[in-house]
Structure formats: C-alpha cells, structure tokens
Amino acid sequence: MNLECPEKIKGESAREYATRVLRLNILNLNLKPGESISENEIANFFKTSRTPIREAFIKLSQEQLIEIYPQRGTSVSKINMDYVEEGRFTRVTLEKALASLICERYVNQELITMLEENLHMLEFNISNKNILKIVELDEVFHKILFRACKKERIHDVIESLNYDFYRLRMLTSTISMNFVYSQHKEIIEAIKDRDVARAEKAIEEHLESVMFDQEVIKKEYPEYF
Numbered sequence: 001m002n003l004e005c006p007e008k009i010k011g012e013s014a015r016e017y018a019t020r021v022l023r024l025n026i027l028n029l030n031l032k033p034g035e036s037i038s039e040n041e042i043a044n045f046f047k048t049s050r051t052p053i054r055e056a057f058i059k060l061s062q063e064q065l066i067e068i069y070p071q072r073g074t075s076v077s078k079i080n081m082d083y084v085e086e087g088r089f090t091r092v093t094l095e096k097a098l099a100s101l102i103c104e105r106y107v108n109q110e111l112i113t114m115l116e117e118n119l120h121m122l123e124f125n126i127s128n129k130n131i132l133k134i135v136e137l138d139e140v141f142h143k144i145l146f147r148a149c150k151k152e153r154i155h156d157v158i159e160s161l162n163y164d165f166y167r168l169r170m171l172t173s174t175i176s177m178n179f180v181y182s183q184h185k186e187i188i189e190a191i192k193d194r195d196v197a198r199a200e201k202a203i204e205e206h207l208e209s210v211m212f213d214q215e216v217i218k219k220e221y222p223e224y225f
Contacts, residue, residue: 014052
C-alpha cells in the first residue's frame with residue numbers, strides 16, 4: 001500500500017493518527033474513490049491493532065469519506081457532485097464577503113506579500129506540474145484571505161464541507177493549472193486596487209471554474225463518481 005505517511009504528532013493517539021493519515025490520502029487520491037479498504041490491511045500498514053483502525057473508519061464514515069457496508073466491507077466514498085456543489089456554494093458565498101472585507105478594511109503590505117509569495121510558489125510548481133503542491137498552495141492562498149479578516153476558524157469549520165470539492169479539484173487541476181495562476185493573480189490585483197466588485201468577481205470565477213471542468217473529468221474517470 002503506497003500511502004503518504006506524515007510523522008505522528010506528539011500526543012496523537014493511534015486512532016487520531018490513522019484518521020489523519022487516511023483522510024489525507026483520500027483527499028490526495030492515493031486512496032481512490034470506490035477503492036476497497038480493509039481493517040486488517042490498514043492495521044498491518046500502521047502496525048497497530050484493529051481497534052484504532054475501526055474507530056478511524058467510523059470517524060471517516062461520519063465525514064462521508066468512506067462507506068462501511070456491514071458484512072460486505074469498506075470502500076472510499078465516490079465523489080458526490082451534490083456535495084461538490086454544496087462546497088462551492090459555501091466557499092463562493094463566504095469568500096466574496098471576505099473579498100469585500102479585505103478591500104474595505106484589511107489591505108496591507110504584509111497581506112500582499114504573503115499572497116504574492118504564494119503566487120510565486122504556485123508558478124514554480126505549475127512549471128513542474130506538481131498537482132499535489134498546486135492544490136495545497138491554492139488552499140493556503142484561500143486560508144490567507146480568511147486569516148487576514150480574522151476568520152480563520154470559519155475556514156477550519158467549513159473545511160469538512162469541502163472534501164468532495166477538494167477531491168474534484170485534485171482531478172481538474174491537471175487541466176486548469178495555468179488558469180489557477182491567472183485567477184489568483186487577478187484576485188491579488190483587485191485586492192491591491194481595493195476594487196470590491198472586481199475582487200468578488202475574480203473569487204467567484206475562480207471557485208466556479210472547477211464546475212466547468214467536471215464533465216471532462218467525469219468522462220475520464222467515470223468510476224470515481
């Protein structure tokens with residue numbers, strides 16, 4: 001089993017660690033939508049008993065990332081387009097409000113520097129076609145906006161509503177890498193100019209672009225949906 005396995009955090013229980021690692025690999029598509037997984041296999045991977053793995057499965061099932069079928073087995077949940085749309089709606093609604101707040105109250109050189117540094121790193125990883133890093137940097141970009149308005153906890157709360165949105169973005173980023181760069185650049189320029197309408201439009205177009213690519217992706221990976 002080829003899973004990304006970050007280091008265990010100090011004080012993290014076996015259940016918490018297994019949940020975090022499995023969630024990460026589901027979101028990054030190392031564990032693919034529809035793929036079967038078993039408690040025994042995962043327990044062997046983590047070199048632990050089945051109990052913390054069973055508890056991790058229950059938590060991930062509650063997050064709708066896996067589906068547990070009694071007496072039949074467990075599999076990674078397929079991407080649910082209703083959940084994708086829910087995530088998109090939530091993000092667009094909140095981040096347009098953030099764009100307005102930032103333009104009106106929170107524009108400063110520290111914010112612009114952080115956004116532009118993120119943009120430079122994005123450009124570098126696009127040139128290397130590092131999809132995982134591109135999506136990660138995209139997430140960081142948006143978190144910077146929440147943090148700038150002192151709304152970082154809201155970002156953390158809605159994160160669980162965006163799991164399927166995130167997985168679809170992992171797929172669509174293969175065909176929209178350069179668009180992500182140009183969209184981020186437009187958002188930064190609008191913020192620098194304190195242009196609320198332009199910033200809101202740029203945010204909306206950026207977050208909705210994933211929906212335009214969905215039909216191409218669904219044809220290429222029909223088994224994921």
